Amino acid sequence: MTHQVPLRAIAVAAAFLGGLAAAQAQETIFYSTQLRPIEEATKVREVLLEGLSGNVTYVVDEPPAFAVRMKAETQAGKRTASVVGALHGELQPHVPDDIQPIDDVVAKVAGRGIPASLMDLGKLGTGKQQYIPWMQATYVMVANKQALQYLPQGADVSTLTYEQLQQWAKNIADKTGQRRLGFPAGPTGLMPRFFQGYLYPSFTGGVVTTFKSPEAEAAWNAMKELWAVSNPNSTNYNFMQEPLLAGEVWIAWDHIARVKEALTLQPDQYVAFPAPAGPKGRGYMPVIAGLAIPKDSPNREGAVAVIDHMTKPETQILTATEVGFFPVVKAELPADLAPGIKQLAAAVDATQNAKDALVSLLPVGLGAKGGEFNKVYSDTFQRIVLRNEPVRTVLQEQAKTLETLMKETGAPCWAPDKPSQGACPVN
Structure with missing residues (x-):
């Protein structure tokens, strides 16, 4: 079907x-x-x-x-x-x-x-x-300048960590009563790319080989903490420029083309900056x-x-x-x-030239099965974060689906996973 x-x-x-x-x-x-x-x-x-x-x-x-x-x-x-x-x-x-x-x-x-x-x-x-x-x-973070007053002490938007992002969003929720962090987790949003290019590389140093690793468990637990302070409407957001402009969201991650309108229409209202870093570096997807x-x-x-x-x-x-x-x-x-385009250009430049930048390429070699690859990460997110199923159990089960997919396509590993002979393994 x-x-x-x-x-x-x-x-x-x-x-x-x-x-x-x-x-x-x-x-x-x-x-x-x-x-x-x-x-x-x-x-x-x-x-x-x-x-x-x-x-x-x-x-x-x-x-x-x-x-x-x-x-x-x-x-x-x-x-x-x-x-x-x-x-x-x-x-x-x-x-x-x-x-x-x-x-x-x-x-x-x-x-x-x-x-x-x-x-x-x-x-x-x-x-x-x-x-x-x-x-x-690439993908960047954008924040409404109203959010900057709630940054954790010592935090700088250009060198944020996932821990600081979570604390920042929590500070906003605690002080304003509103959850103002947002993700494009709607039906046509690019949320799978967040997991593949940002969360996984930053926490595990890989995407496929590290799928069910202890570091991956830590990544998903961090995601649960982020989600707890994210706008619950995120599951309806496809392009983050809309909730940013509406003021529903003060901090967002998305593809630059999908936040462009907010920065173009109200350049003085927003700042653009690189996505956060995790224990393995600042994962990003060119x-x-x-x-x-x-x-x-x-x-x-x-x-x-x-x-x-x-x-x-x-x-x-x-x-x-x-x-x-x-x-x-x-x-x-x-x-x-x-001015808004200049801001985006500067955020892209800062991302590419960050000392801890960790490049995660888009999936290669999956052919018509790219959607099935994305679905592994979307399903994992839904089960762990939205339905609160046990992290390890979900990772073990979804890893089997991922392994089958890699073997069917024969796709070798791509960065940041190390090159493989034949299909990229799920270790």
Whole structure:
């Protein structure tokens, strides 16, 4: 049953795209898992693609549908999309069958200052360039300045620990009678990324191998304490900018694109800063999106033009200001940049350059099963934190589900877990 929705979505999209492709052979279809919400997709179509010659149609899809469709079109020998945009881990499973090496495109972007480390990621473990880095993001904390007076003594927002965050939220609850810490734990919120990129790495130094470790038990107990001082409406929050602007929440964690509006609309009201540190470091998840060209691209020339355009410094700056994803190229953010965007840029910089920063990559190699991976962490959260089931029992049971999933996909470990031969083990 789990595949019915994505497959149906693919059938509809394929029919739609098939019709388009037939109508205009020289059209460039830009197929993306990123910038999917209506407001963001509209910005891509009306602002970010502006000035690009030729007819480009921007089509978005959920990651599971993207994975299935890329494979299905390879098998059918009928490709509709000329260029694709997706996260690093979403592109990985499509090497070498579904995307083509694009070493010739590297020369086009050579002078743009894309860091060598990011270009290297774009090789996806091969000797050839598989994607060109497109944009980057991460997750940050944002606080209403009203909350700062309740910071624990000696605490600094730029170097918070999980213990201090809990104490801070408790101080607010004790003094105001309101629980003002908030998390995006709603149906389409990004809460699984908090566990995978922040809580687990910070407490255990891993994500998969350490899933049921004693350190993981400590992490979940810390999460229970955080939840006890969090706004109970957090299970309904998908984008934290809304409860921040409404004043329901004074301290929030979320993806920069999902808090951007609060900082843009009321920059003087908020501060942005890195997520907290735990015993193993300050876990954080950089989000790298790339642009790739599928095999049998119907319009390769158009695809190269899209990549060239989207990585120009001026387009990259527009991407930051319009949708809150930051440049991968060397691009001086303009002096008149909105103050809220400047704050976010500073918080991203502080996160990446923190002394105790611990990088946790997005899951790699799970293909269409990325949703099942997220569900392991969501289910663990629901059972331990929301239903108060015993931590160790839940971890032992969920570890079996995780182990089965890793074996089925054969996905090797990714950072911060140490590299593995074959499927990443759950120790």
